[in-house]
Amino acid sequence: MIKLDSKIPAGHISEKWTNHKFNMKLVNPANKRKFDIIVVGTGLAGASAAASLGELGYKVKAFTFHDSARRAHSISAQGGINAAKNYQNDGDSVYRLFYDTVKGGDFRAREANVHRLAEVSGNIIDQCVAQGVPFAREYGGLLDNRSFGGAQVSRTFYARGQTGQQLLLGAVSALNRQIDLGNVKLYTRREMLDVVIVDGFAKGIVCRNLLTGEFETYSAHAVVLATGGYSNVFFLSTNAMNCNVTAIWRAHKRGALFANPCFTQIHPTCLPLHGESQSKLTLMSESLRNDGRVWVSKKKGDIRNPNDIPEEERDYYLERKYPSFGNLAPRDISSRAAKEACDEGRGVKGGDAVYLDFSDAIKRLGQKVIEERYGNLFEMYENITGENPYKVPMMIYPAPHYTMGGLWVDYNLMSTIPGLFVLGEANFSDHGANRLGASALMQGLADGYFVIPYTMGDYLASYKPTAVKTDHPEFAKVTNEVKDLTNKLLSIKGKRTVDDIHKQLGRIMWNKVGMGRNEKGLKEAINEIRELKSEFWKHVTIPGSGNDVNQTLERAGRLVDYFELGELMALDALNRNESCGGHFREEYQYEDGEAKRNDEEYSYVAAWEFAGESKWNLHKEPLVFEYVKPAIRSYK
Amino acid sequence: METKKLNLKLNIWRQKNTNSVGSFVEYSVQVSPDASFLEMLDELNNSLELKNEEAVHFESDCREGICGTCGLVINGRPHGPLAKIATCQLHMRNFKDGETIWVEPFRAKAFPVIKDLMVDRSGFDKILQAGGYVSFNTGGAPDGNAIPISKEISSLAMDAAACIGCGACVAACKNASAMLFVSAKVSQYALLPQGQPERYRRVERMVTVMDELGFGSCTNTYACEAECPKGISVTNIARMNRDFVMAKVMSKEIEV
Numbered sequence: 068m069i070k071l072d073s074k075i076p077a078g079h080i081s082e083k084w085t086n087h088k089f090n091m092k093l094v095n096p097a098n099k100r101k102f103d104i105i106v107v108g109t110g111l112a113g114a115s116a117a118a119s120l121g122e123l124g125y126k127v128k129a130f131t132f133h134d135s136a137r138r139a140h141s142i143s144a145q146g147g148i149n150a151a152k153n154y155q156n157d158g159d160s161v162y163r164l165f166y167d168t169v170k171g172g173d174f175r176a177r178e179a180n181v182h183r184l185a186e187v188s189g190n191i192i193d194q195c196v197a198q199g200v201p202f203a204r205e206y207g208g209l210l211d212n213r214s215f216g217g218a219q220v221s222r223t224f225y226a227r228g229q230t231g232q233q234l235l236l237g238a239v240s241a242l243n244r245q246i247d248l249g250n251v252k253l254y255t256r257r258e259m260l261d262v263v264i265v266d267g268f269a270k271g272i273v274c275r276n277l278l279t280g281e282f283e284t285y286s287a288h289a290v291v292l293a294t295g296g297y298s299n300v301f302f303l304s305t306n307a308m309n310c311n312v313t314a315i316w317r318a319h320k321r322g323a324l325f326a327n328p329c330f331t332q333i334h335p336t337c338l339p340l341h342g343e344s345q346s347k348l349t350l351m352s353e354s355l356r357n358d359g360r361v362w363v364s365k366k367k368g369d370i371r372n373p374n375d376i377p378e379e380e381r382d383y384y385l386e387r388k389y390p391s392f393g394n395l396a397p398r399d400i401s402s403r404a405a406k407e408a409c410d411e412g413r414g415v416k417g418g419d420a421v422y423l424d425f426s427d428a429i430k431r432l433g434q435k436v437i438e439e440r441y442g443n444l445f446e447m448y449e450n451i452t453g454e455n456p457y458k459v460p461m462m463i464y465p466a467p468h469y470t471m472g473g474l475w476v477d478y479n480l481m482s483t484i485p486g487l488f489v490l491g492e493a494n495f496s497d498h499g500a501n502r503l504g505a506s507a508l509m510q511g512l513a514d515g516y517f518v519i520p521y522t523m524g525d526y527l528a529s530y531k532p533t534a535v536k537t538d539h540p541e542f543a544k545v546t547n548e549v550k551d552l553t554n555k556l557l558s559i560k561g562k563r564t565v566d567d568i569h570k571q572l573g574r575i576m577w578n579k580v581g582m583g584r585n586e587k588g589l590k591e592a593i594n595e596i597r598e599l600k601s602e603f604w605k606h607v608t609i610p611g612s613g614n615d616v617n618q619t620l621e622r623a624g625r626l627v628d629y630f631e632l633g634e635l636m637a638l639d640a641l642n643r644n645e646s647c648g649g650h651f652r653e654e655y656q657y658e659d660g661e662a663k664r665n666d667e668e669y670s671y672v673a674a675w676e677f678a679g680e681s682k683w684n685l686h687k688e689p690l691v692f693e694y695v696k697p698a699i700r701s702y703k
Numbered sequence: 704m705e706t707k708k709l710n711l712k713l714n715i716w717r718q719k720n721t722n723s724v725g726s727f728v729e730y731s732v733q734v735s736p737d738a739s740f741l742e743m744l745d746e747l748n749n750s751l752e753l754k755n756e757e758a759v760h761f762e763s764d765c766r767e768g769i770c771g772t773c774g775l776v777i778n779g780r781p782h783g784p785l786a787k788i789a790t791c792q793l794h795m796r797n798f799k800d801g802e803t804i805w806v807e808p809f810r811a812k813a814f815p816v817i818k819d820l821m822v823d824r825s826g827f828d829k830i831l832q833a834g835g836y837v838s839f840n841t842g843g844a845p846d847g848n849a850i851p852i853s854k855e856i857s858s859l860a861m862d863a864a865a866c867i868g869c870g871a872c873v874a875a876c877k878n879a880s881a882m883l884f885v886s887a888k889v890s891q892y893a894l895l896p897q898g899q900p901e902r903y904r905r906v907e908r909m910v911t912v913m914d915e916l917g918f919g920s921c922t923n924t925y926a927c928e929a930e931c932p933k934g935i936s937v938t939n940i941a942r943m944n945r946d947f948v949m950a951k952v953m954s955k956e957i958e959v
Binding site for chain 2: 115119135140192195197203227231232233236239241308342344446560562609617619
């Protein structure tokens with residue numbers, strides 16, 4: 068029987084982490100090298116964790132399915148990273164960042180975790196600067212800041228429109244140093260396909276070597292998963308092509324609870340869909356909303372060109388509805404407002420897009436300043452759409468971007484499987500039902516640089532896990548199961564391609580488990596996903612063999628897990644009879660269309676235990692708000 | 704908006720594995736001008752898979768030009784005909800109806816072909832793992848504003864740090880030199896105060912490993928700069944050469 072224990076330390080919110088750091092057990096320096104730790108994933112969370120654990124003296128094995136650690140999807144983050152430095156003297160503080168994040172998450176995150184995140188946010192900036200991350204600076208030589216959604220202070224640090232790239236290259240450089248020193252061994256082009264549990268403790272992983280097709284086993288005293296989010300369940304999302312849920316999903320099936328799977332973030336500023344062959348959706352950084360104004364026509368089905376629509380016939384709906392935050396309203400709210408306008412038929416030429424207009428900012432600041440701030444984003448836009456955004460307003464539409472849900476972890480970032488830790492987007496912990504812009508980079512690096520180095524030591528010192536070698540029968544058993552799955556996939560030889568079926572799954576998810584959800588649609592979705600899954604197992608075709616590089620096989624294996632995840636997302640959304648953050652149940656809204664939370668019944672983390680095919684047991688972790696009292700989340 | 708589709712002939716390099724001999728295979732495709740080059744290959748692969756033929760293997764991930772995973776030689780040019788973009792950012796509207804397009808992997812001795820259009824660029828990481836970092840353990844960093852860095856210097860460092868590690872510079876160079884890639888990382892740290900303590904040791908180690916891995920030498924043709932999707936400047940190479948000479952001089956002095 069699983070009993071959820073969040074292990075939140077006692078004491079005042081501002082002292083919990085400090086006290087906990089003192090109370091945790093330590094591993095003495097000479098003993099650290101006796102412990103092996105596996106880290107899967109080399110994005111911000113994984114690379115920073117592997118590097119920091121290596122620095123402490125643990126023997127780390129790091130894994131990525133990419134050809135290089137630097138390719139992890141954190142590299143694509145554009146806008147910035149939040150930190151409560153208050154360099155701008157504009158009223159920021161650790162407490163305000165904590166407050167903004169809890170409120171931004173629509174009161175569905177754990178207060179203690181969020182406060183810790185805010186506490187270490189400043190250290191992250193210092194750490195990155197010390198590594199040689201070239202953050203944007205002012206003429207005086209000090210670090211520059213910009214504003215992001217859901218905040219009224221400027222606390223976002225950035226490196227042009229490539230902040231994720233620079234932070235990841237910083238973390239990877241720290242990782243490279245540990246590889247150079249021999250503390251970390253990096254295994255590239257390995258896809259983790261299962262976790263191995265011996266006597267209830269996570270002891271290793273099974274990977275497929277993507278070059279040779281061989282199944283390889285690795286053992287350790289503890290396993291860390293930092294494998295990112297699952298937005299690609301929608302097929303079309305802003306995620307990179309190879310992002311997938313497999314690592315955390317297979318761990319889920321081995322006993323790790325999956326928390327709040329329906330909390331997905333639909334990002335308001337992405338490029339609209341252009342056609343059937345589209346492989347992904349492109350994000351335009353939220354930072355654009357610092358200077359861009361979002362609008363649609365006041366008329367339905369207005370087919371005029373944007374520059375021909377006069378000022379008085381435009382509806383700057385974010386400024387109208389949310390005057391105090393304006394175009395910087397949080398992501399969930401901005402996305403929903405765009406959908407509403409388009410559903411009313413007031414989108415661009417009656418379609419699914421709204422304008423993001425820079426003409427006022429260009430008039431006010433000059434084109435040069437805008438170029439300096441967003442040049443690369445404007446180029447990217449023009450290159451994709453063939454239109455010049457300095458002259459014609461950009462067209463944008465919301466798209467799946469980030470998943471707040473993930474494996475359930477306690478305050479120490481350990482899952483319900485002892486010895487299995489989960490960091491970054493792969494866990495559920497800090498963003499509640501909606502993540503604020505520039506907070507993903509903060510969380511990934513907080514987990515990797517400043518949380519896991521402490522909590523890992525505590526685990527090793529208190530549980531004293533024994534060493535297990537890969538010749539333990541459990542490794543062979545799990546490997547055989549993974550092999551069987553692969554062989555089964557290759558043997559179907561049907562008539563439908565993996566992408567074709569994945570696109571169909573994506574449409575079900577977007578239409579029924581996307582921005583607007585209702586009971587009827589969710590029930591339909593569950594049935595449709597099950598039917599599609601059985602269609603897949605009968606009719607998919609995967610050419611080639613399992614004995615060398617086979618990208619079709621890789622994609623098929625990931626899709627297998629998306630069916631099950633998709634079903635759980637719908638089930639979770641169906642269970643949550645309220646609207647909160649990115650989860651909008653059409654039945655639960657105020658008259659003005661705002662999300663209607665139900666704190667009496669749903670102020671909990673929904674943690675799902677896998678109980679066989681299409682079966683899950685729900686466990687609830689109650690959320691207690693001692694400091695930020697839940698209120699209607701107003702940005703008006 | 705329905706736009707007319709383009710009819711194209713593709714000659715794509717197919718090679719089973721590193722040790723086998725490859726050759727061009729011709730395919731005919733119809734594609735929307737709004738599709739990207741890689742989306743065209745996705746569609747081609749979909750049609751091949753339907754015939755139970757193996758997909759054309761190529762690598763890509765972010766499809767936004769930042770991860771550096773993709774890289775094809777299109778009509779003889781790394782990342783195709785346009786300047787300052789990665790392959791994934793190339794759209795079919797840049798091609799004409801009826802055109803024949805040649806698609807090859809990045810070719811260099813240090814980048815062996817893995818399969819079809821996939822190559823092994825792990826040499827780049829080996830170079831970075833030989834000192835391409837600032838030695839600084841987590842924790843204990845001074846305040847981020849403790850050392851002011853002028854906007855000009857930090858901006859120059861950022862220009863260099865923008866490298867995506869795709870390898871187009873190597874593929875573009877007749878000597879398959881990795882100097883642009885290596886000098887970009889060397890320069891980023893050489894420009895910033897944080898990189899100073901290890902400045903000369905770093906350049907010396909990185910250049911040594913680069914040479915060991917079989918990358919060629921630089922003969923100043925600037926082909927690398929011309930094909931770099933991020934516009935990394937060859938002035939970085941000059942900076943690296945200066946530092947490398949200094950490193951040699953200094954190591955002599957220390958020996959004495």
